[in-house]
Amino acid sequence: MESTPGLSGFRRLGGELHCGEVPLEELARRYGTPLYVYDLALVGENVRRFRTAFSGVPFTLAYSVKANGNLSVLNRLASLGTGADIVSAGELHRCLQAGIRPRDIYFAGVGKRPEEVERALEAGIGAFHVESAHELEVLAKVAEEKDLRAPLAIRVNPDIHSPTFHEYTRTGHAASKFGVPASEALELYRRANEHEHLAVRGVDVHIGSQIMDPDPYMEAWRTVRGLLRLLRDEGMKLEYVDLGGGFGVGYRGEPGLDLDFLAEALVPQVQAEGLELILEPGRSVVGEAGVLVVQVLHVKRSGGTVFVVADGGMTELLRPSHYGGFHAVEPVVKRDHRPVEPVDLVGPICESGDFLARDRELAVPEPGELLAVRTAGAYGFSMASNYNARRRPAEVVVDGTRVHLARPRESYSDLVRGETLPDW
Ligand SMILES: Cc1ncc(COP(=O)(O)O)c(C=O)c1O
The missing domain is CATH 3.20.20.10 (Alanine racemase)
Incomplete structure (x- = not known):
């Protein structure tokens, strides 16, 4: 399968989506998810x-x-x-x-x-x-x-x-x-x-x-x-x-x-x-040059909707819930024999408005699988937040075969950095 037709960068080679020469799955394994990758x-x-x-x-x-x-x-x-x-x-x-x-x-x-x-x-x-x-x-x-x-x-x-x-x-x-x-x-x-x-x-x-x-x-x-x-x-x-x-x-x-x-x-x-x-x-410089890789945590059916619950959502990529921004979603590794159904790709954040894609025809993934949210290089990480005390994701840059961890995932101590208790 090709990657989403018309989108540049991030080619699919042997069923696996790559940034430059590097498989996204390898990056997700090395740096964890949710993960931003820029070409x-x-x-x-x-x-x-x-x-x-x-x-x-x-x-x-x-x-x-x-x-x-x-x-x-x-x-x-x-x-x-x-x-x-x-x-x-x-x-x-x-x-x-x-x-x-x-x-x-x-x-x-x-x-x-x-x-x-x-x-x-x-x-x-x-x-x-x-x-x-x-x-x-x-x-x-x-x-x-x-x-x-x-x-x-x-x-x-x-x-x-x-x-x-x-x-x-x-x-x-x-x-x-x-x-x-x-x-x-x-x-x-x-x-x-x-x-x-x-x-x-x-x-x-x-x-x-x-x-x-x-x-x-x-x-x-x-x-x-x-x-x-x-x-x-x-x-x-x-x-x-x-x-x-x-x-x-x-x-x-x-x-x-x-x-x-x-x-x-x-x-x-x-x-x-x-x-x-x-x-x-x-956007026109960095948008297509970035993806957000998320991992599927659960798939659940409720009220006639298939919810694919991923480990990233509005705190990592706010555009869909903030102003209805559309992002193509595709599996990082293409697998056969998955039924295609309309699904909502949602995050773990405690807001009904927390979603990355709605009513999207997608091969229903299984827990543990990786999804690439495309064209996320612009207004992605720069609008990310710590809401729900979530650690902001890691960012990796790639140039051909070269990979650099540009910003590590935030730590738990990053979440409370600078906070103090009153001395009374
Ligand atoms: C003053 C100004 N210049 C440039 C931009 C960049 O816009 P875009 O990322 O859509 O190219 C913005 C975005 O809001 C802006 O406010």
């Missing part, structure tokens, strides 16, 4: 896809760290020379540890604390992506106190209703908390341009996540271009346009967003404006 070669391939598509303009890939902040993944990206899109000082710390150049780091997010701004400013990041008038004031104040100049772009909200699979993954409409309406952005740019401790560098926009259609990006670009021209008319010098991330991947094996098609429309226009293009992909 670094595929991460590199995805970076190259972006670079090839957008080679017609000066281009920076600012990888969105929130998708997967594992240090080994970030370090591979650093060695490929990518930058980063971050949303916290914690993500900044990870990037610096992994060797990403500070000047290629862009700091977005609606709620940056002054101390986070200070850290990023001292690190010498590429720019702050400012999301409100008050944030601009805070940035100016911190920069003044440090006697530094804070580089920035305003994150513009283009009021686009981007078609994503769930309302939680839409960010570009006027009623979302993100960004500043284009009509207000002009005034913020004026203020920033006049301030001696602020340096305007570009314009930023991010319209949502898991977008399959290039059109909303072009719509966002047109809004940005209109603003750019107004800013240039006022004598402001802009270096870059950042069109954010959100490029969709095919969770069901269908093709993801067509980057070449988008680039064909976008590149000549960005080129004509003489700008550098920054994109902030997360």
